[in-house]
Amino acid sequence: MNLQAQNNYNRRTTKKGLIFFRFIKKKTIFTQPNQKFEIMKLNCVVVDDSSIQRMIIAKLVNNHTNLNLIGDFSNAIEAKSCMTVHTVDLIFLDIEMPVISGFDFLDGLKTKPQIIFITSKAEYAMKAFDYDATDYLQKPISIERFNASVRRAIDHYLLKRENKEDEGEHIFIKSNLKKLKVFTSKIKWIEAFGDYVKVVTEDDSNLVLSTMKSFENDLSKDKFIRVHKSYIVNIDKIDRFNSKFAEIGVTKIPLSRNKKEDLVKALAYS
Numbered sequence: 001m002n003l004q005a006q007n008n009y010n011r012r013t014t015k016k017g018l019i020f021f022r023f024i025k026k027k028t029i030f031t032q033p034n035q036k037f038e039i040m041k042l043n044c045v046v047v048d049d050s051s052i053q054r055m056i057i058a059k060l061v062n063n064h065t066n067l068n069l070i071g072d073f074s075n076a077i078e079a080k081s082c083m084t085v086h087t088v089d090l091i092f093l094d095i096e097m098p099v100i101s102g103f104d105f106l107d108g109l110k111t112k113p114q115i116i117f118i119t120s121k122a123e124y125a126m127k128a129f130d131y132d133a134t135d136y137l138q139k140p141i142s143i144e145r146f147n148a149s150v151r152r153a154i155d156h157y158l159l160k161r162e163n164k165e166d167e168g169e170h171i172f173i174k175s176n177l178k179k180l181k182v183f184t185s186k187i188k189w190i191e192a193f194g195d196y197v198k199v200v201t202e203d204d205s206n207l208v209l210s211t212m213k214s215f216e217n218d219l220s221k222d223k224f225i226r227v228h229k230s231y232i233v234n235i236d237k238i239d240r241f242n243s244k245f246a247e248i249g250v251t252k253i254p255l256s257r258n259k260k261e262d263l264v265k266a267l268a269y270s
Contacts, residue, residue, distance in 0.1 A: 046072040047079045048094035057092050060146050076105035088113045095119045110217045114153050130209045175206040188237045190215050192230035225266045227259045235266050
């Protein structure tokens, strides 16, 4: 593991005077007389069991103006440990790794940053985008292809930040090869549907290739509760309930016997 040290303030002298570097979360502000501009910085980690590949990707990250390398790791366990204490915006992730694969690693994350997969095989591409990957880089990686990937990650980050500031809490889902933005306040319930998950909102419903566990982790625990192995409901949308069902409009959602008490508590505090 190679953690990058960060200084709150650094200073250097130029012919025109002093330039002050000040790190504020994900951006660096450069200030000198009569000039002020910002550079977007995404905090990222590299996860690859190959030491050579880690070194290559880490070098590309360190040489990129818009990236800040938090650390590079040979396995998912070390990476997950790092992410418990550091904010990570982007993961460069290998797929085939011993013990825990890249996909298994993502399944175990409660909050998922953006993902750029890095692998020598093309066969995982379709599955990678089921994980809402920002991009899929096949080794060997050219500088041009790497930079294009980072540009996509930055654009996605800025769009997500603007939407969050302007429009409230939402999630992105992928349905019929399209990425859709869904406001969580409009979600009525989420239902297991074979290998898919059906997201039912006030406006429509969409099938998503995902898992109930993934949605349970991504949605607010204050607003959503799993009342059955096949159902997650929006607490605010429940009209009434009894020992067997929770009703949302005319729809009766089955209520597991051991979930009734949890639902009563959730409704009391909502």
